Amino acid sequence: MPYAQVEPGVRLFYTDDGEAGGEPPLLLVHGWGADSHQWSWHIDALSAGHRVIAVDLRGHGYSSVPETGNTPRAMAEDLEVMLGRLGIPQVVAVGHSMGAQVVSILAVEHPQRVRALVTLDPGYGMSAEIAAGFPGMIAALRGERPHEAAERIDEWCTNAGTPALIRRWHKRRLYGMPPHVLAQAFEAMFVSGDAIGVRPASDDYLARRRCPVLSIWADPGRAQWESGLLKDPTSAVLCWEGASHRLHEERPEAFVHAVEGWLRRL
Template sequence: MFLEVSGGAKLFYTDDGSGDPPLLLVHGWGADSQQWAPHLPALTERHRVLAPDLRGHGYSSAPPDGNTPAAMAEDLAALLTRLGVDDCVAVGHSMGAVIVSRLAVEHPHLVRALVTIDPGYGYPDEVARLSLGLLPGLRGDDPGSAAARIDRWCYTPASPAWLREWHRRRLLATPPHVLAEAFEALWSGPEALGARPAADAYLSRRECPVLSFWASPAQAAWEEPLLKHPASRVVCWPGSGHRLHEERPAEFVVVLTDWLRSLQ
């Protein structure tokens, strides 16, 4: 299904299952909603599940500009409102975690709880500097190869080869200007949350319960004091890659659904 949102962007999304609370599944940079295919059968047994392709990704349209996490959060607010979803549990991976966090801060009435998966926020300054140094490659003669090189950090020796190849192909299918614009907005500018201390100040404004998954113990320890709601929880899976929910889909669903039950 498709829905037109702000700026003429047209979002592709699926709407499956039933049950409360509804879930909004938000993919990361250079991916699309197909990354939730391993999780959807189990999640739709108990919940209504919305899985959109972000603007510029997957089957959604790619505007010539405005392809930033802030704009994507507004797209999702429009999607929820148009579909009559009063509130949801917003689940986001990497850049998607930035987007759902923005949704929770700017539109708190729409987000009952958050689930963030190896979020693309709150990294030390040196990581931000290194990341911005990769931006010229995304705007160069071979942006697909540049994006694939960036993607290599997402894996460990335990990461399956099929997962690496699936995401390489998704990156190659994403318009280069979208990759560059979204990547830059994560690390630079007034809305960037990729680095501290901007992330600390903004994320502290999240009032709802948060379940946060990290592969890095250091990042998990950094975020935990920022979580205000007493039902919030940080889960750390050392040894996993950046896409830990895809590497360990069944375990991810068990932890997620157990936490959702605890909220009730």
């Protein structure tokens, strides 16, 4: 399977499926504590009409695990380098949760690389009330039982309708994660000085995205909030009430249908 060297000591694992055509490839970016296996529900359907690149972010899956720097901003820079190595000038970047932060940073800092964004229950737009609990979560991730702390955080990502298979899949991946990566990435998403996960930092940064955005949420309040930040008239926000944070895994056919339909309208 392919690897891309993005800096000394850091290489990214990725898969490359489908046929190169006249439109930008899809770049699939997983969330916190997961890896590109997260797209196993979707790659076959998407690659029938698109070239599809699915990547393991640094610190995750089969990619390198640096001791430091496991942050969304570094991950976005990794993707910029990887796309250059692969000779891909532009992509439609698809990100779930933390991956939505990563692809949004890529779109802001390297706008020429991103034709359009698809963000799935994004890891941004958190309220100050929710964010008040994050320092305690980070302390637990750095404590004696980091994987148990990660599992408690992950309970927020599912609901009564989430299939047991999906719950088990994510639990197994979390317990295989290096604890320092879980802590560094979570802190960089929400607490660090340049974090964009909590409002108003989310508002200020995401308003800089100029490309079309399709955003799919489980939370109607945050869906309505993001609709006010989108600049391109072809952007769209959907809300799948009743879904959990794992909405694209719970409803893979609906996800593929929504993405394909929106891309045709572009």
